[in-house]
Amino acid sequence: MASSVYFSRGNGSVGNGLPSYTSSSAIREKRHRHSHTASWLTPISLPIPGVRTRRLRLMAPNITRLHQSSVTRFGRRRGPFLLCASVLAFFYFIFAVYKRFGMGDNSWPTSLSFPDPSTLVYRREDLQRIWEWEVAAGHYPSARRIPEQVGLSIPPPNPALSPRRSVSLPSRFRGPIATDTVGVGPKRVYLDLHSHPPNVAYPPRPVPGSVADMDVIMDHCDFSTGKYVRDCLEILRLGGGLDMGARVRRGKMDDWKYIYMEENASQNDSDIASFLKPAFGLKTQGDLDPSNDLPKKRGAQWEPHVRLPAPPKYVSYKDSPTVCDEENPRIYHMFWTGPFTDKPYLALLSFLFTQNLGLQFDADRPDPLICRPQFWLWINPGPAAAVPNPSAVRDMFDQLKSNPWASPFLHPRFKDVIQFKMWNTTEQLDGVPELKDEWRALRDSLFNSGGYVEKIPQKAEAEPEETELEQEVEEDEGVAAAAPSPTKATKDDDDKINRVGSKSPSSYDRLSVILSDMARFVLCHRFGGIYLDADTILLRDWEELWGWHGAFAYRWSRLEKYNTAVLRMNKNSALGSFLFRTALKNGLDFHPMSISKYTKDAYLEGLLLRLPDALFDSAWLNTEQYQRDRPPQPYFTEFADFFETPVQSSGSPHALGFDGFFKGAYSYHFHNFWWRPFDPSRDFPDLGPRFIAGERIARASLAEGSTTKLPDPQEETVADDKRDLDWATVIKRTFESYIRGERPNMYGEWLKW
Incomplete structure (x- = not known):
């Protein structure tokens, strides 16, 4: 049948x-x-929970038919690939639509990645208080708008912003949310800086009290808007008067002026009453729903309502009774672990060579009109997780005196501008009011970097030779997860716990790097000032950066993230309180990527300005293969080019010298390379007869570790030197010649001993 x-x-x-x-x-x-005639759809039946006699019939794409069609049309190799790509594109489209409309993001996703969980622990009303406090303190000298998500209803008065020339929009036409601040500060006069004949060999010092307009800098230098580092450096160079009279540009440069002076506040007679009237909420716009809070960190409780002291009164430079502002001290902070080497040595030399320290005057008669910055070098003498002993400060200075790289900076001539300070983690964390009562609960996760925690084993019990007093000292002064003291022998002196400094790429001191991520925020919040990574070289006077009272870091290359290798924060600021409390609720994580997430989730990115990396890290985009069609000078394709210049351009360092090295940038960041000497053929401090004792010690140490005999100092000739000098070597020798008294600094000022 x-x-x-x-x-x-x-x-x-x-x-x-x-x-x-x-x-x-x-x-x-x-x-x-x-x-x-196979169908594009195929039926499938699914069991219905609780119903045993019936099944749910659905139509699903026929994978076999799709595969057959793709192979027929595109071949056996391309067909399956295109089929998989189409399926992924379909799911990405569903995700994009959900993100755009379902999550209220109002933006399409830029990559196939799901949003990170929120880090926010503050309510909207607390974020409003933080914004209002920072603006009232003069920490927002910008005309850029406040994010709508903050939800301010009244534009806050801004004492650091001059009044706008345009007429205010009547309140009845304004929406319920204020995104602008009202300038009530002194008027600005933009400066035309350049050298005047016959003194054109060196650029002029910045005018004391001058301020950099970061809005203008962002307009000309922001990578997000397609601006080139090369063009940014030219504007910084010409607007700052660093071209030394060799100006070849013709025409007006008003759009390139970014440095200004503030007039007396008494000269501001603008009527701001209309700006401060509450906005009239239109029915079509509606009121901001107070219950529609921003997404909170999962598993965390809202922080108690923020309590802030009265903001400090903003005082312009001309209205200040003193040349130095106590609320904004000019302190450069730097953190260093382990023995002093040529890296902090060069950072300190660059400070002496570029900043307005008044070293051209007699030591007992400094210029009273100069606010001299100070350089505080914080030294952690042992491993990052080690317990400091009671004599740590004395031991630190004894080591500095005997170290040829450090001893020159202990000279009395530098005592008012360079200070060495010992870092104590417990003391520093206890000095932060936002942390002191709670940070010990995170002892096991103290070394947290981007959510990855470096575990430090606790000491099981006190060693027999320790007295009870020594144990109390360790408990009182040591960090939570304390490793053995660096003075005691361990099984492996170079493991990650006992490592001191990065001697090679394979022995990277990761714990010290993580500790420095936290240290920079602690130091700036407690003392104010600017933090610099130890692999930073200053290239010009920072006067106008000190005059800008806002907080800033700089951009992480092509990413819209922070790099805190340069960090400016105000002492005891509302922004600092927010960052510490947020970091505490996120595992004390101070990695730059985490800081970027904290400020983004809270819409506070405007209070920690992300400056273009052209100002502090001009080679970074080129090293990541960006903007190579129009690179700046010099052209580095990798950071190692600073230490070993490629042969094709090896004639540039010696021919152009310091003036040809990223002219216009405020600093240069060479990104680690702690194990590479700046001057391999003269790897010792070369500061002349005044510091000859340290040079002899360094030469003797270098001779012991060398397989070739070094020439006698009295018999050295130029023929013994390397033929093509690298950029790192030229920069080091330029700074050293200033200390020896063979040349002036970059502004034509001679060091007076």
Whole structure:
């Protein structure tokens, strides 16, 4: 009998009770081979929970038909690939639509990545208080708008912003949310800085009290808007008067002026009453729903309402009774672990060579009109997780005196501008009011970097030779997860816990790097000032950066993230309180990427300005293969080019010198390379007869570790030197010649001993 007379039933049997094999894989394959009209959809049945006698029938894409069609159209290799790509694109489209409309993000995703969990622990009303406090303190000298998500209803008065020239929009036409601040500060006069004949060999010092307009800098230098580092450096160079009279540009430069002076506040007679009236909420706009809070960190409680002291009164430079502002001290902070090397040595030399320290005057008669910055070098003498001993400060200075790289900066001539300070983690964390009562609960996760915690084993019990007093000292002064003291022998002196400094790429001191991520925020919040990574070289006077009272870091290359290798924060600011409390609720994580997330989730990015990396890290984009069609000078394709200049451009360092090295940038960041000497052929401090004792010690140490005999200092000739000098070597020797008294600094000022 033909098979067509058999009809299947729900129990899988034919009408005569015999089993049916029409659903076997062989039969399905035969039917597939002889079918020419396969459907694009295929039915599938799914069990219905709780209903045993019925199943849910759905239509799903026929993968076999799709595969067959793709192979027929595009071939056996390209077909499956295009099919997979189409499926991924479909799911990405669903995700994009959900993100755009379902999550209220109002933006399409830029990559196939799900949003990170929120880090926010503050309510909207607390974020409003933080914004209002920072603006009132003069920490927002910008005309850029406040994010709508903050939800301010009244534009806050801004004492650091001059009044706008345009007429205010009447309140009845303004929406319920204020995104602008009202300038009530002194008027600005933009400066035309350049050298005047006959003194054109060196650029002029910045005018004391001058301020950099960061809005202008962002307009000309922001990578997000397609601006080139090369063009940014030219504007910084010309607007700052660093071209030394060799100006070849013609025409007005008003748009490139970014440095200004503030007039007396008493000269501001603008009427701001209309700006401060509450906005009239239109029915079409509606009021901001106070219950629609921003997404909170999962598993965390809202922080108690922020309590802030009265903001400090903003005083312009001309209205200040003193040349130095106590609320904004000019302190450069730097953190260093382990023995002093040529890296902090060069950072300190660059400070002496570029900043307005008044070293051209007698030491007992400094210029009273100069606010001299100070350089505080914080030294952690042992491993990052080590317990400091009671004599740590004395031991630190003894080591500095005997170290040829450090001893020159202990000279009395530098005592008012360079200070060495010992870092104590417990003391520093206890000095932060936002942390002191709670940070010990995170002892086990103290070394947290981007959510990855470096575990430090606790000491099981005190060693027999320790007295009770020594144990109390360790408990009182040591960090939570304390490793053995660096003075005691360990099984492995170079493991990650006992490592001091990075001696090679394979022995990277990761714990010290993580500790420095936290240290920079602690130091700036407690003392104010600017933090610099130890692999930073100053290239010009920072006067106008000190005059800008806002907080800033700079951009992480192509990413819209922070790099805190340069960090400016105000002492005891509302922004600092927010960052510490947020970091505390996120595992004390101070990695730059985490800081970027904290400010983004809270819409506070405007209070920690992300400056273009052209100002502090001009080679970074080129090293990541960006903007190589129009690179700046010099052209580095990798950071190692600073230490070993490529042969094709090896004539540039010696020919151009310091003036040809990223002219216009405020600093240069060479990104680690702690193990690479700046001057391999003269790897010692070369500061002349005044510091010859340290040079002899360094030469002797270098000779012990060398397989070739070094030439006698009295018999050295230029023929013994390397033929093509690298950029690092030229920069180091330029700074050293200033200390020796063989040349002036970059502004034509001679060091007076």
